[in-house]
Structure formats: C-alpha cells, structure tokens
Amino acid sequence: MPSKRLQWRSLVLGCFKATKNQSLESPNIVSKKSSSSRIFLSDLSLSDYSSVSIMSDLSNSLVGSNLRIFTYQELSEVTHNFSKSNYLGEGGFGKVFKGFIDDNLKPGLKAQTVAVKALNLDGKQGHREWLAEVVFLGQLKHRHLVNLIGYCCEDEHRLLVYEYMERGNLEEKLFKGYLAALPWLTRIKIAIGAAKGLMFLHEEEKPVIYRDIKASNILLDADYNAKLSDFGLAIDGPEKDQTHITTRVMGTHGYAAPEYIMTGHLTTMSDVYSFGVVLLELLTGKKSVDKKRPTREQDLVEWARPLLKDSHKLERIMDTRLEDQYSTEGARKFAALAYQCLSHHAKARPTMRTVVRTLEPLLELKDIPVGPFVYVVPSEEESTKVNEKVTENEHVEINQGELKNKEKEEEEKGDKKEKGHHRQRKSRRNRRRVKPLRSLTAYSDTALYKTLGTNLYSPKQSQ
Numbered sequence: 314m315p316s317k318r319l320q321w322r323s324l325v326l327g328c329f330k331a332t333k334n335q336s337l338e339s340p341n342i343v344s345k346k347s348s349s350s351r352i353f354l355s356d357l358s359l360s361d362y363s364s365v366s367i368m369s370d371l372s373n374s375l376v377g378s379n380l381r382i383f384t385y386q387e388l389s390e391v392t393h394n395f396s397k398s399n400y401l402g403e404g405g406f407g408k409v410f411k412g413f414i415d416d417n418l419k420p421g422l423k424a425q426t427v428a429v430k431a432l433n434l435d436g437k438q439g440h441r442e443w444l445a446e447v448v449f450l451g452q453l454k455h456r457h458l459v460n461l462i463g464y465c466c467e468d469e470h471r472l473l474v475y476e477y478m479e480r481g482n483l484e485e486k487l488f489k490g491y492l493a494a495l496p497w498l499t500r501i502k503i504a505i506g507a508a509k510g511l512m513f514l515h516e517e518e519k520p521v522i523y524r525d526i527k528a529s530n531i532l533l534d535a536d537y538n539a540k541l542s543d544f545g546l547a548i549d550g551p552e553k554d555q556t557h558i559t560t561r562v563m564g565t566h567g568y569a570a571p572e573y574i575m576t577g578h579l580t581t582m583s584d585v586y587s588f589g590v591v592l593l594e595l596l597t598g599k600k601s602v603d604k605k606r607p608t609r610e611q612d613l614v615e616w617a618r619p620l621l622k623d624s625h626k627l628e629r630i631m632d633t634r635l636e637d638q639y640s641t642e643g644a645r646k647f648a649a650l651a652y653q654c655l656s657h658h659a660k661a662r663p664t665m666r667t668v669v670r671t672l673e674p675l676l677e678l679k680d681i682p683v684g685p686f687v688y689v690v691p692s693e694e695e696s697t698k699v700n701e702k703v704t705e706n707e708h709v710e711i712n713q714g715e716l717k718n719k720e721k722e723e724e725e726k727g728d729k730k731e732k733g734h735h736r737q738r739k740s741r742r743n744r745r746r747v748k749p750l751r752s753l754t755a756y757s758d759t760a761l762y763k764t765l766g767t768n769l770y771s772p773k774q775s776q
Contacts, residue, residue, distance in 0.1 A: 381463030407433035432471035442545030457510035480533035494634035506539030512665035520550035567601030582659035589654025598632030
C-alpha cells in the first residue's frame with residue numbers, strides 16, 4: 314500500500330482554550346518545508362512545549378487530512394467521564410479508555426468504537442511524545458499502522474483518539490495465560506503484519522525509525538491483523554548521505570540493539586534487532602526479560618540466541634504450549650531469521666523487506682501435525698456425566714485402538730461373555746482416567762481452524 318502523504322499548509326503555535334463556539338483562526342506561520350513533502354518532527358520548535366504557546370490547530374494545517382480536533386469535554390462524554398468500566402490499560406504515555414463516536418458528536422464522523430489515550434502529566438512521557446504521535450500518524454497511513462482519528466490539545470490536556478483494536482496487544486495474548494495459546498500460523502501472521510508496518514516506515518523517502526518495537530506496541534484487530542502503535546519515541550532517520558543519527562538512548566530494556574545502547578548510534582537496523590526479539594518471543598512464548606526465570610534464562614536473547622542456529626536444539630526453546638503443533642520446517646526458518654535479526658553486527662542484519670519475504674512463505678507450509686480437539690471436563694458433576702456417556706456411547710477416544718483390537722480377538726474366539734467382561738473392565742479404566750481439571754477448554758491449531766475460519770491464517774495480500 315503506497316504511502317499517503319498529507320500536505321501541510323501552516324504550523325500554528327499556541328495551545329487553545331477550546332469551546333464549541335470558539336473560532337480556530339490561525340496566524341500565518343508557514344512551515345519551512347515545501348507543501349509537497351512530509352513535515353518532520355525536527356522542523357518543529359519544541360522549546361516552548363510547557364508554555365501556553367504550543368500548537369493549536371494541527372488538523373487544519375493538513376490539506377486533505379481527516380484528522381479531527383476534539384474538546385476535552387467531548388472526549389469525557391464518549392468515555393463516560395473516563396469511567397473505570399471503560400478503562401483499557403496504561404502505558405508510559407498514560408491511561409487508555411474505550412469510547413464511542415459518531416456524527417452526533419461531530420458531523421461526518423464515522424460511527425465507531427475508539428481508544429482514547431490521555432497523557433499523564435506526571436508520567437514518563439510528555440508533550441514531545443504526544444506531538445510525535447500526531448506528526449507521524451497524522452501523515453503516514455498504512456494498514457499495519459494504527460489509525461489516528463484525532464486529538465485534543467486544550468489547556469494542559471493532551472489526548473489522542475485511535476481506532477479500537479478488539480484483540481488488544483500481542484503481549485496480552487502471548488504472555489497473560491489465556492486458556493488457548495496463540496496457534497503457530499497466527500503467530501506468523503502477526504509477525505508478517507508487524508514486519509510490513511516497519512518496512513513501510515523504513516522505506517519512506519526519509520526513513521522513520523520506530524525505536525520502540527515490542528510485544529505491547531503491536532495491536533491486534535478482530536482478525537489478528539497486527540498494527541504498530543505508540544509512536545511517541547519514533548524519530549526521523551538519517552539523510553541518504555548519512556550512516557546514522559546519534560541520539561539519547563530510549564526504548565525498552567531487553568529490546569534495544571547493543572550498538573544503540575553502547576554508542577547512541579541509531580539506524581533502521583536498530584529496529585530490526587528489536588523485531589528479532591519479538592520473533593524470539595513468538596517462538597518461545599517467553600518475555601524478553603523475566604526475573605522469575607532461572608538466572609541463566611532471565612535474558613531471553615542471551616539464553617536462546619545460541620540455540621536458534623541448531624535445529625536439533627530448537628525444541629528446547631520452542632513454546633511448549635504449542636504442543637508440537639507447528640511446522641518443523643517453518644520453525645527452523647523462523648528461528649534462522651530471528652538469529653539473523655539478532656546479529657551483534659548491524660550490517661549483518663536483514664532489511665525489513667527481506668524479513669517480510671522470508672516470513673510470508675511460512676504461512677503456506679503444510680507439515681503441521683493434525684491434533685485432536687481436546688475437551689477437559691470442568692467439574693466433577695459434569696465429569697460423571699461424561700463418564701456415563703463413555704460407557705454408553707464411547708464418545709471419548711481413550712485407548713480406543715487397543716479396545717478394538719481386543720474386541721476383534723474376542724470375536725474370533727466367539728466368547729461373548731468374555732468380551733462383555735473386557736468391555737466392562739475397559740470402561741472402568743476409562744472412567745478413572747477422565748479427571749476434572751481447572752481449565753475449561755484447550756484448542757489445537759486444527760480446532761481453531763474450524764472455530765475461527767481459514768481467513769484467520771490466510772490474510773489478504775497487502776504491501
């Protein structure tokens with residue numbers, strides 16, 4: 314999907330006290346960039362960000378933009394006064410709330426559920442990060458970047474309004490102990506989506522370095538399409554005649570590239586390393602850093618990277634929750650790609666275009682074992698009912714092959730009485746083996762195919 318460039322007519326300073334009837338006239342201050350190119354964060358003066366004179370009407374500065382300006386009162390209404398019942402979570406930027414907007418709020422608004430992110434004035438991030446989100450997501454549109462609908466800049470309030478992502482983020486789905494682990498093909502689909510988002514950013518005329526790729530910043534829609542979110546740390550990359558930019562080290566521990574940590578030198582290859590950490594998390598089902606693990610396994614990259622290049626040792630680090638229902642060839646190629654992305658030498662890492670080309674064929678591999686649908690009885694009462702059905706109808710296939718072989722031998726002997734005796738013994742044995750467990754349901758890859766449909770694993774081709 315080609316980049317959608319939005320043209321800037323003017324840059325307006327001065328944060329406004331918004332009222333519904335207030336005019337939003339702007340001083341005639343023109344950006345130093347031509348109207349035909351993207352405005353960069355470096356073009357904006359951030360020295361005044363704590364005063365009342367910041368930016369008033371960014372949206373009107375964008376020709377053809379659908380970016381909307383909301384008042385604080387409007388966003389308070391759509392989130393029911395930022396109620397606890399609408400609370401979605403919290404990050405370094407601030408709290409996120411669920412809301413609903415339509416044309417009753419503003420004429421022409423598409424009726425949809427939204428996520429409203431409110432800047433925490435006492436938090437780790439501030440106006441610079443809020444502004445980066447507006448500047449980057451206000452101009453760059455792609456199906457694998459979260460869609461910014463609008464913002465609020467009123468008095469001390471800084472809020473952002475995004476499309477709502479039904480499945481939350483990858484961190485929640487991968488690490489929060491859901492009953493059904495993410496199937497193998499779903500993991501590949503998520504990796505491809507995130508990789509395409511990064512490829513789009515890196516291949517801009519002036520590359521955008523995302524600088525904070527991690528599981529919690531990869532959002533998932535209802536069909537598990539991945540979209541990059543949280544552009545607060547994003548930065549414009551080096552010019553074509555430069556090899557890197559030097560900046561203060563920022564990001565998340567466990568994801569940052571070693572050369573960036575040691576020197577502050579930042580390139581698109583720094584993002585590739587961070588993406589390699591995400592690939593490793595998808596492969597192992599383990600967080601990049603976890604102090605609860607044994608000492609030598611607390612740093613995931615340090616522990617697992619040496620094992621990625623040896624297919625015979627790969628089983629030692631594969632996510633056990635997959636229960637071997639994954640493509641052996643796919644896992645080997647996935648691991649080899651992660652190993653390349655995690656190279657200590659930036660120049661040895663693949664580009665994101667190469668990453669996408671490597672990942673896409675993995676969706677087509679057919680050597681995934683077909684496992685049975687597994688139902689675990691949730692209570693003793695229901696367990697008794699199931700046991701009775703086992704005796705009467707033989708609905709549960711426990712040692713069924715052995716039972717049939719035994720029955721065949723008995724039929725040949727013609728001993729019907731002995732046959733009934735063995736059946737009774739087998740049924741008793743079956744009843745003892747079916748025990749109630751805490752979990753309700755576990756799905757195999759095959760079962761999820763049936764439940765969610767093949768479209769979950771076969772996304773439409775997109776750039």
